[in-house]
Amino acid sequence: MSVRNSYESNGLMIQAMRTAISLADECFWEGNLDEELMPRNMDDLNEAMDYADKILSTVLLHPDCADCFAQMAWMSLRLHQYDHCVRYVNQFNKCNIKEAHYAPWFQYSLWASRLILRVREIEKCINSIKESAEKLQDLPANAREWLKRYPNPEDDYDTVLLWGSLLGYDPVFVKQKCWIGQEVGGQAKIKNHHWLCIQEFDPANKVTQTVLELDLLYPQINPGPPEKILFVVGMHPLESGRDVGLRQDQENSHIIVQNVLRSTRKFPTKDRNGNTTILEQLRAYITNALEQHS
Numbered sequence: 701m702s703v704r705n706s707y708e709s710n711g712l713m714i715q716a717m718r719t720a721i722s723l724a725d726e727c728f729w730e731g732n733l734d735e736e737l738m739p740r741n742m743d744d745l746n747e748a749m750d751y752a753d754k755i756l757s758t759v760l761l762h763p764d765c766a767d768c769f770a771q772m773a774w775m776s777l778r779l780h781q782y783d784h785c786v787r788y789v790n791q792f793n794k795c796n797i798k799e800a801h802y803a804p805w806f807q808y809s810l811w812a813s814r815l816i817l818r819v820r821e822i823e824k825c826i827n828s829i830k831e832s833a834e835k836l837q838d839l840p841a842n843a844r845e846w847l848k849r850y851p852n853p854e855d856d857y858d859t860v861l862l863w864g865s866l867l868g869y870d871p872v873f874v875k876q877k878c879w880i881g882q883e884v885g886g887q888a889k890i891k892n893h894h895w896l897c898i899q900e901f902d903p904a905n906k907v908t909q910t911v912l913e914l915d916l917l918y919p920q921i922n923p924g925p926p927e928k929i930l931f932v933v934g935m936h937p938l939e940s941g942r943d944v945g946l947r948q949d950q951e952n953s954h955i956i957v958q959n960v961l962r963s964t965r966k967f968p969t970k971d972r973n974g975n976t977t978i979l980e981q982l983r984a985y986i987t988n989a990l991e992q993h994s
Contacts, residue, residue, distance in 0.1 A: 717755040724748035766795035774809035873897035877938040880953040
């Protein structure tokens with residue numbers, strides 16, 4: 701803090717900002733994370749990020765600050781502050797600096813930030829279709845009714861397949877959590893929920909491992925705040941066991957199911973009768989809308 705204040709008192713604001721970002725970055729060091737891989741020192745982290753943000757808002761597209769925009773985007777992403785992440789990654793993109801100039805860890809964090817930017821773009825497109833009676837009428841009746849229900853936790857598996865395809869994954873890698881819950885009246889009920897595994901590819905374009913997990917429907921289960929849709933591997937609340945609803949169900953049923961199921965599925969373009977599936981109708985329509993606005 702004294703180093704940052706020294707820079708500030710001498711008018712060296714960019715150096716002061718970089719010092720603040722370094723302090724914030726230390727909060728994400730492994731030894732400073734809790735069991736959910738979230739920073740313990742949130743007060744110090746928030747103060748440092750707020751300080752850096754005030755300066756970044758004044759320098760805008762200063763080329764010397766491109767890496768700072770990317771670092772702030774990554775830290776915002778880890779804190780589930782997706783709108784801030786989108787703002788920072790957009791600022792980095794406007795600097796027109798190729799990420800190949802940076803270290804692999806930096807390229808990974810930038811890729812993850814750009815992923816959430818793409819997710820927001822697709823969400824905006826889907827919502828614009830839902831809100832337009834004219835656009836909805838362009839869809840077949842079954843696809844139209846599916847989209848009207850979206851986001852619907854009862855359609856979670858189909859939602860994962862659709863989003864996997866929209867993000868360019870085929871086959872789609874899925875995680876599933878099953879557990880015992882209770883309906884009104886105390887009757888036991890099997891519950892389950894699916895979410896998408898974001899895969900890493902090697903130079904031969906072969907899948908190597910899951911690097912992030914995306915669940916667009918989790919806010920329907922646990923509204924937050926904050927809104928949580930992107931998770932470090934293994935840290936989805938239904939997998940870590942920290943989801944409040946899951947814990948209540950486990951206490952009531954006295955049954956704890958530890959395992960999370962993993963599966964792969966080719967995106968279904970045709971049904972058994974050779975007809976175009978509802979998901980393919982939606983994928984094609986949404987993709988076309990995205991291309992028209994790109």
